[in-house]
Amino acid sequence: MPCARALESVTRARLAATLDRPRAWSPNPVARLAVYPASRRLSRVGSAGRVCSRGLLALPDEPFPASDRLDVEIGKTPYARFDLNDYSVPHDRTQRTLTVFADIDTVRIAEGNEVVATHARSWDRGQQLENPGHLHRLVAEKKRARQHRGLDRLAKAAPSSQALLRCLAERNENLGSNTARLLQLLDAVGADALEDALVEVLERDTVHIGAVRQVVDKHRSERGLPPPVTIPLPPGDHHDLVIVPHALSTYDALKKDSNDVQ
Numbered sequence: 001m002p003c004a005r006a007l008e009s010v011t012r013a014r015l016a017a018t019l020d021r022p023r024a025w026s027p028n029p030v031a032r033l034a035v036y037p038a039s040r041r042l043s044r045v046g047s048a049g050r051v052c053s054r055g056l057l058a059l060p061d062e063p064f065p066a067s068d069r070l071d072v073e074i075g076k077t078p079y080a081r082f083d084l085n086d087y088s089v090p091h092d093r094t095q096r097t098l099t100v101f102a103d104i105d106t107v108r109i110a111e112g113n114e115v116v117a118t119h120a121r122s123w124d125r126g127q128q129l130e131n132p133g134h135l136h137r138l139v140a141e142k143k144r145a146r147q148h149r150g151l152d153r154l155a156k157a158a159p160s161s162q163a164l165l166r167c168l169a170e171r172n173e174n175l176g177s178n179t180a181r182l183l184q185l186l187d188a189v190g191a192d193a194l195e196d197a198l199v200e201v202l203e204r205d206t207v208h209i210g211a212v213r214q215v216v217d218k219h220r221s222e223r224g225l226p227p228p229v230t231i232p233l234p235p236g237d238h239h240d241l242v243i244v245p246h247a248l249s250t251y252d253a254l255k256k257d258s259n260d261v262q
Helices: 002-020 029-035 038-054 132-157 160-170 175-189 191-204 209-222 249-261
Strands: 068-074 079-082 085-088 096-102 106-111 114-120
Touching (some): 068 079, 079 096, 132 160, 132 175, 132 191, 160 175, 160 191, 175 209
Antiparallel strands (some): 079 085, 096 106, 106 114
């Protein structure tokens, strides 16, 4: 070994120097050390260390993995709970078990050998740490899901809407806004009236939403009905509330009872 050979050479040199100067030998170890200057002793030790270091292996490029490891269950919401904080994960990684690797600076969340999320570690409690990319993809996915639900509803209520939307797509028009306007007409006039208007628009080859609304208004005017009016409601608890009207004969009964009392 290089280190053993270096130490052996230093020992031989020290022994030779001692033999060359017999007067320097003394049974007292302190006296023996005093013979050699401190700089000379340090230089010999330093040279031996440099020789030994040549045979040592270099440190690895990757540090030793000394991090906490914890398996966490991801529920319906895309967050992983670790150390009293919630860290966001991609929306397609819910309803499964992920592994959290955490050191003093970073929290990494992995599924198998794939790291799906990386966050700066928070030493606070009750915090919700989110990656903007996770939120943007979640919003886009929800928007696509709403659009698909609207298309399915239109296809069931008014089958001719698929042909109309196909023509609009060929003209590179915005299908999202056109679908929303058709859904508003569906809520205002019903499935039968909307289907009749769509069929007439396709036969006349005037394929745009304004023409559908115009035909709906014309049909209602011919039947003596007012134009449909829709009031857009923001999403909330009362958005899908349905009020069932009751019979007005109840008020007639109340009026009759009051007349009898008089």
